[in-house]
Amino acid sequence: MRRKRKAPTAPLPQRRGVDPVHLRLPAEGPWPTVRAYLAERLPTVDPARIDALLRGREIVGVDGPIGPEEPFRPAGHLWLYRDLPAEVPVPFELEVLYRDDHLVVVDKPHFLATTPRGRHVVETALSRLRHGLDLPALSPAHRLDRLTAGLAMFVVRPEDRGAYQTLFRDRLVRKEYQAVAPHDPALALPRTVRSHIVKERGVIAARELDAPPNSESRIDLVEHRDGLGRYRLRPLSGRTHQLRLHMSGLGVPILGDPVYPVVLPEPAPDDFRRPLQLLASVVEFTDPLTGRPHRFETRRTLAAWADPQSWAAADAPVPAPRPARDPDRDSDEDSDRDRDHGPGLGPAI
Template sequence: MRRRTKSAPGPLPQRDGVDPVRVRLPVDGSWPTVAAYLAHRLPQAAAGRLAEMLRDGEIIGADGPVEPGTPFVPGTSVWFHRDLEPEVPVPFAIEVVHRDEHLVVVDKPHFLATTPRGRHVAQTALARLRRDLDLPALSPAHRLDRLTAGLVMFVARPEVRGAYQTLFRDRLVRKEYEAVARFDEALELPRTVRSRIVKERGVIAAREEEGEANSESRIELLAARGGLGRYRLLPLTGRTHQLRLHMSALGIPILGDPVYPQVLPEPAPDDFRAPLQLLAASLEFTDPLTGREVRLRSRRTLAAWSDPRGWAAGG
């Protein structure tokens, strides 16, 4: 059974690091039973599966398991675990680079989503860390694209989540990325790129359009060899795909990018040969609770730079 309603803690514990789904019953509803409403609300679920979940006590309300005859009470909630499609395991480790009572900062590998979304649910950094570290309340302070590797911050305690998420909202975290792309000796660097980026829901690629700029990136060349450049990227804003789009707009799309400058056919789920050559290399911030200056750096490298022959063979 699939459900898009946002997950929330409730009477059911997590399963494999994944929260149960919460469904709120509408306040103006007139269904005779909870089961009748769920059959209406989740038409994609097989009737037999819904009946099985009710019979086995897999759907829970505030007062306990929901039965086939449990009456509909407007404004209440029920919880259940959705049936997950099989996921291909991402065969790379997550390295913890910092952990204290408030924070967990990890070095995320390529291909691993930060949080559950779409078909990536159990195979996400959040679910894996909740299981491996036994931290069921762990939540993200920000997100990193599935295809991008590097540093991601998680908050261990719900009561302090807002303090760390505010750091990113107010742009109080200095983020540095590294990328490998074609070297263009005619391109003048360093430079600051500003543009208006629009990302439509359900559309893979973001786009630039005329209008007031809402994104800003600093692009610097660190080194060049063999027709490739190693770049330092400093995002001053946080638009979706901002760095990837800005690099592509400069005529030097990041190696391994399946979206920019054009959307390519999606590889097989178990094809990990050509990772996007983009790395969230460092995070610097003042801890809002302790006042301590925190500077963290990824231990990962980009294969197209550290092993270009291997990259060429793999990609």
């Protein structure tokens, strides 16, 4: 099998915890200059912007900054900084619960994305940690949905990432969540829910098919009062939106869920009033590098249970139709099937 060639180290440092964009030039092509290639490769970028970057020596190759007349070099490498999107600061702290030479474990707030994606780039847990802890090589061991609060794990060294990701892939991490949802006295709990979940890229909601199960969740009621229940959820697989979909399928959708059972209009970027009442509360595993047993517990609580009056006083969103496809809305997180997490070029550099 042919091994994938490792990219050279970026000659540009991160900015605010965000990597520079890396472009690999094709092995062959008709372009006489790098400028001609970029104009074709980035059709949504104003050519004047490309010219300004080249004149300012802001595009860098392996041998240093390049200018407007730089000849096209087959299979070459380029790095540049993208123009970051305007982001509303997420006004909640990201608490570091544990740190050693291999691992960082945090207690993530609601609304903070785990990794750069779409319009969330700087306001992400990964960017905050890279910048705040001075760990530019930090990478996620798994993913946690932007709307979900609680425990998330990051790997300090790139060479260790595979060992920790394998724990999640092989289901060697015991994960436990808390959720607040309506209480249905007729719903027999505890129970195990199994179904076949599919999630199409760019489609907001996952769905269940009549097919052999590929997901499994254990659901239990911890306590209930005033028509609400506090639930303990244990995912035994890592499908996208699995717990949210399974709770909705039981007729007790998680409070604050903007997707299940009905896709709601997206709130304003600065509306933090009604977070999804789902919390990654426990992570337990044996460290694959040190052999040390780890158990981490969240210090956060769910507002609808801890302060139900304040939760009830917040304005509830009104259901309304939304497009079935929305590639920039959170739709591909909350999964153990990780991808690379560098930001794409987007509509502008």
